[in-house]
Amino acid sequence: MVTAVIGVGLIGGSLAIELRTKGVSDHIIGVDSNGQHAVEALALGIVDDMMDLESAVMKADLVILTTPVKAAVILLPQILDKIRPDTVVMDMGSTKDEICKAVKHHPNRNQYVASHPIAGTENSGPKAALKNLFSHKIGILCDISQSNDKAVALAKSIYQALDMNLVYMDSDSHDMHVAYVSHISHISSFVLAITVLDIEKNTSTIFDLAGSGFASTVRLAKSSPAMWGPIFEQNAKYISQALGSYIEKLSEFKAHIDNNNGQAVQQLMEKANEIRKILKD
């Protein structure tokens, strides 16, 4: 099977590695508007060829869109315009509703499957691509009633080849859930980094005091603005709601500290500890 990977960064690159390793695809074509990433993806052997979008889409049995979500909204209709009747298209963006809306009435909508692998690191570009990035994590397929059976079956088989556990949702529910469990984690890290950098102008002090707790909490603050900006824009409604709730609860926690209400602080921490039941490792 010939696969075109549109956007050979962390996700696209890691995906290409798995598709080849697992024998899913014997020819992988990369497409990337970033010339340096194109050169790196070839040099690293992640892809067999780099092509322009139209040539790649014409040749591919499977097109997987792994660009930042702003580009996905623009490229997906163009891809559906050009594909062959038997080609299947998937995207792997972190938002789903706007991307799905962009092709809602496209005549080839049923050749497309909306998806999102919940996997990643704070790094980006083909050099950040990792083997086993997806293993044992969750892959979400959205609005599958809008896709034809062949497309859904192929999308499932791709996620199974990646060793992911499949979950099905509508795209609006997806966006709400990821606002809470993924997007505000990133914002809390970005803003924690800014807060600490602001006060600790002497960076050697931060380095000195950085225990593993701080380092893990702030790790996501290293994430790519080019990737996350469009996610925050497309999922603004749910992110605003989640962030509003987070700020309100932080203010409540602060008020208890200011009022020396140790018992209330204790109760909040005990409630937070319930996350242990869900995230065991």
Add this chain to the structure above:
Amino acid sequence: MVTAVIGVGLIGGSLAIELRTKGVSDHIIGVDSNGQHAVEALALGIVDDMMDLESAVMKADLVILTTPVKAAVILLPQILDKIRPDTVVMDMGSTKDEICKAVKHHPNRNQYVASHPIAGTENSGPKAALKNLFSHKIGILCDISQSNDKAVALAKSIYQALDMNLVYMDSDSHDMHVAYVSHISHISSFVLAITVLDIEKNTSTIFDLAGSGFASTVRLAKSSPAMWGPIFEQNAKYISQALGSYIEKLSEFKAHIDNNNGQAVQQLMEKANEIRKILKD
């Protein structure tokens, strides 16, 4: 050298393991008000004996206080009351100013060295004790002009045996710095967990969507309320200041999302990315 470790939990237990492994101490006495922890520490071979506080302090050449900081404020004066003239006392609490104030005018103040190893995990109790917990992290000694030369020399040698990099500060500066780089990281995690648990009543959804990013950001929400409550109480002034600044910056970030000001969001993320220079791994 006979060492008494007062509080055989994560820090006390990990410390006892290192002191024995590195040959610093040939006899380690544990003291713990929690009977189960006492039994576990003995069973795990972390300590040679468990004793009451007074007996342990009378026998020890070195007393290291590793209880939660609320107990440290109460126990430290009692320990200084009872030590022999040649005994050295250290504490390893996460706050320093209140603990130092509690013994400021004690006649044996100069036998005591205030310290804080910036190391830990979200787990607690002797079973959580880890080999190499302290290696290559930062150990802070505070207000060393208040301690005699012998005590400072011994405290330094203990931190060197733990493979820690030594930093010197006054206790007030210590508390301000750790409020920003450690204490608000914990609060941001506790509150993130509460926010997500509140919205995602269906816990299987959280488990499903929990990518490694969310898991690392929320890891500290598993931390012990019994340990952190007193830290937040004792360092309330600086934590309130740090948390106020964090909430203000989060509100600013949210306003930019609400106003669809992508450029401002981008600039904030780029600023946050500067944390890469400081935390490289």
